[in-house]
Amino acid sequence: HDILKSNTLENCLWIESGTYYGDTTNMLSKIAKKVISVEADERLSNLAKKKFERTKNIEIILGKNEDLLKNILIKNYIYRNVCIYLDAHLCQDHLINKKTFGNEETATPIKIELNIIENEINNFDNINLLIDDIRLFDIDFQNYPSKNYLVDWCKKNNFKWEILHDIFVAKYTG
Secondary structure, eight states: OOHHTHHHHHHTTEEEOOOOOOOHHHHHHOOOSHHHEEEEHHHHHHHHHTTTTTTTTTEEEESOOHHHHHHOOOOTTTEEEEEEOOOSEEETTTTTTTEEETTTSSSHHHHHHHHHHHHGGGGEEEEEEEEEGGGGGGGOOTOOOOHHHHHHHHHTEEEEEETTTEEEEEEEEO
């Protein structure tokens, strides 16, 4: 959470992929103007909707981030600063030891999500992109791209990047 807090932007929209039980969503609601959290598992989405029903700056959306991210960005052009936390990879609910969605071939939609962000860059002044589980990006794990893929994407789109613990942090200033 400290890495997310230290990489927030003023008056920003936070988009989170993978609500899970809402701990990160709750923290983001305290530092963001608005939080949109996308959860693909219906049970977890319903739990989060109930948990945050009285929190005015949180919106929980059921679905897959790669299917919803473009429309979320388009509907929120009012926010000039956006932070995106990509943390929904092959999902496992560790509390009940059950896969929630995805399989070995479709474990991470990172390339799709990066393409969407690339096409929307010019609609925002600043974008901070945080990708969790960076340790998985160079070990030929499932369908994860390499770290070099992320670095090349950053260079192509004028993002400055660094790795903090297990999170790839990329920043764009328009």
